[in-house]
Amino acid sequence: MALSGLSNQTGAAVAALAFPVLGPLGVVAVRQYVAALALFAVVRPRLRAFTWRQWWPVLLLGGVFGTMNLSLYSAVDRIGLGLAVTLEFLGPLAIALAASRRRLDAGCAVLAGAGVVVLMRPRPSADYTGMGLALIAAGCWASYILLNRLVGRRVPGAQGAAAASAVSAVAFLPVGIAVALRHPPTPGALLGAMAAGVLSSAVPYLTDLLTLRHVPPRAFGLFMSVNPVLAAVVGWVILGQGLGGVEWAGIGAVVTANAVSIATTPR
Template sequence: METEIRSRQTGSAAGVGLMLASSLSSQTGAAVGAFAFDVIGPVGVVAVRQWVAGVVLLAVGRPRLRAFTRRQWLPVLGLAAVFATMNVSLYTAIDRIGLGLAVTLEFLGPLTVAVAGARRHVTLGCAVLAAAGVVLLTRPQPSSDYVGVGLGLLAALCWAIYILLNRTVGRRLPGLEGSAAAGAVSGLVYVPIGVGVLVAHPPTPAALACAATAGVLSSAVPFLADLLALRRVPAHSFGLFMSLSPVFAAAIGAVVLGEALAPLDWLAIALVVSANTTAVLLTSRTAR
């Protein structure tokens, strides 16, 4: 009995470590990728990231592409399109409004899915908290970067659709085949785009290294860490921990990129994180 309890505790501790590694790796990768924006732009960085992610996902998932049916390919192609759009929207938003604010806006996507899944009146409070956070983040004024805010919200919409499509892909394809195929297709889509950008804006070795690092840290490492973490901790615990990602993004943005956030920005991030945490708890209770 004691051995079993210790085994569970060890598994939980390992799961927490993996979740921490996933979140920190993802946000650090985005910050490192930002160093290449001045040379190849956000689109160039995303292209290289998608290529790296596609190769890693193919190697891990090993999808049997020739065996896919039309019914299986449709959600996979949709997932690939959303994946590609989400990343370019997020990275362009990071370029315009900073890592912490962009990631916080992006997290409105899973928050919306969680609130919709809970189906309780108290979820209205979550929506109000999130809305207050958005108002504080954007603080509409003549100097506000509405394009950057809009791109962050587009990334949020894409993430919400990504979550829903992933469920469909998971039901129609075994294991990781669907996600791997979507990653590969997304990488192929970015071949002509990326080549065009890199020809127009010749990359330096340092810029390519930063973009490739973003692919490894923001795609490959989180994908594998999340996969292993979900085998060790409950799904709702995973969701709760991932709710802290905007905080990690803001902290890493401040340390790595020198992004200084005002007290109101931190308050806004806290409101969005609180709303997401509450929504995840409500969803897990409803599922039970």
């Protein structure tokens, strides 16, 4: 679980290093290609056997997957890795709290909301466009969870996820060509974008599959709540994006709300 979280956030930080050359759009395009190739090599989905009932949620999942990565990386470029991932984390937190009727979960929602208010408080240096992009990523992550459940019920194994990654890669193909023609990539930038695809897609996917064979889903979800903290630390170490006490308090509120909600959920 630690490897999965660190790999994911390190991949995002490495991707940010390629932004000056490729921009978030070019980096996401390369990441989608690498993720699709990696998943296809491992899963080998039988696309010709898919019915329309299976294809339409896969197509939606592919669109959400690409939009989520693009909006997140664009947010990272503007507001930093730690804040972007924290705001994006509101997506799965909202899914966890939406169906609950417990007073404790209502309190967790209030705590998370307070953390968001702290992170988005008005100040001269606030980048509301970047924050808005991170919230779009949060909405996409929530949609990704719901669509993944639907695809998982209709498509055997991990074939749906592999097919969705291929759909996203095909959609980004003309974008990648246009970016390459306009801003020819340097070997270092291209390597960074490819590393982001491996570290943020292939490695977490495979390690999560192995982890969930040995760790209960509830414990896995509880550990997932530390991702905003990992993102803040990785952003500081690799990108030099330091955070103040107020930002850490906001991140802590969102993380605590998620952890308390999962830890107290009845079995």
